[in-house]
Amino acid sequence: MNNEQQTQDNKIDNYRRKLLGGSAALAGAAALGPGVFFTSIARAKPDAEPASSEVRWGFLIDTNKCVNNCDKCVTACNDEFNLTGFGRPETDAQWIRTVTLRDKKTGHTTKLPLMCQHCAHPPCVDVCPTGASFKRPDGIVLVDKHTCIGCRYCMIACPYKARSFVHETIDNQKEYGPRGKGTVESCTLCVHRVDKGEIPACAEACPEKAILFGNMNDANSDIAQRMASTASTEIRGDLRLDLGVRYQGI
Amino acid sequence: MKTRRKTQRTGLVTLVFALFSFGAMADVPVPDIPEAIKGEQCVEETSFMRRNHMELLSHQRDDTLRKGIRTKKHSLKNCFTCHVVKGADNQPVTVKDPRHFCRECHDYAAVQVDCFQCHTSVPGGAKTTGTRP
Secondary structure, eight states: OOHHHHHHHHHHHHHHHHHHHHHHHHHHTTOSBTTBOOOOOSOOOOTTSOOOTTOOEEEEEEGGGOOTTOOHHHHHHHHHHTOOOOSOTTTSOOSEEEEEEEOTTTOOEEEEEEEOOOOSSOHHHHHOSSSOEEEOTTSOEEEOTTTOOOOOHHHHHOTTOOOEEOOSOOOOOBTTBOOOTTOEEOOOTTHHHHTTTOOOHHHHHOTTOOEEEEETTOTTSHHHHHHHHSOOBOTTGGGOOOOSEEEEOO | OHHHHHHHHHHHHHHHHHHHHOTTOTTSOOOOOOOOSSOSOOSSOHHHHHHHHHHHHHHHHHIIIIIOOOOSTTOHHHHHHHSOOBOTTSSBOOTTSTTSHHHHHHHHHTOOOOGGGTSOSSTTBOOSOSOOO
16 A cells, blocks of 8 residues: 555544544443443344344454554453463464554554454365354354364464464353364354344454444445445455455555 | 164163152162252253253254354253252352262263363353463
């Protein structure tokens, strides 16, 4: 991206920030307490209704809003699923991480959160020998740990290094987040929240509202409108995987 | 092979509960099944649940995970809303404790239950604990 384009993006971003600031103040009225907001998306799916292919859940992440030294999305994810470490960063579970990109020529750095990109054509699903990796009709890519044999082909196939393998016996699972030794796991797009009509933990935790969650197929949704009005891109778009996570400002 | 195993299992379960129903045979050890805390009728007939709870759970698990159908009636989570055993500290006991609802019969019948290698065995799941990565 050239400098001129970048400046243009920043201008738009400032405008949007003001606009969003205004709506945040409005939302503040509905606050339950300090830092606690009642957030929901348009419609909660009835319990008995299966996930629909008319919906495509996704994220639009504005890296211009991503602040250095902030890892609230990562912490929120770890808290949501009790992802605990064993002092081995190479193999500890990591469903979302922050990545810093540096333009060698200009020295400009960009920080972004990276998680499972919930591809429409997921390589992890292609390579899975047991059918454990699968994509829900609404675009959420998951691991069925009942059939996962822990071969880790999916971890090799994923271009985003989004998956982790559980090496240790775990006994601190949350009710909505089963995890077990010998299986592969990754970001679930907080499917347990999404099915209830709530937004994922990372998006909720972001103080800058840099992570926008929504239904990309619904032309009236915030995410679809912002995607239509502002430039956004996929990471490794050349792979043509049709990602559920798009970025602005990279 | 699968059918044979199923037949064996059904036979075993029937035997266990046949013994259980002849409570008068005092010299035969029987599992001490903990009372449900709500003390009402289970989601299906008790006799049906004893033989088929595993089928209901595995059907529900596929529906929930694969399709996103989240009806509560036959969910593992729903089992624990009633079938919970509390320890001396008034906290629900985990599956590590032999008094856990599932273990009472499964230990007796020597049928290993794998659910809790991944799922939490107490209502509400674990509190946030441990070292963060």
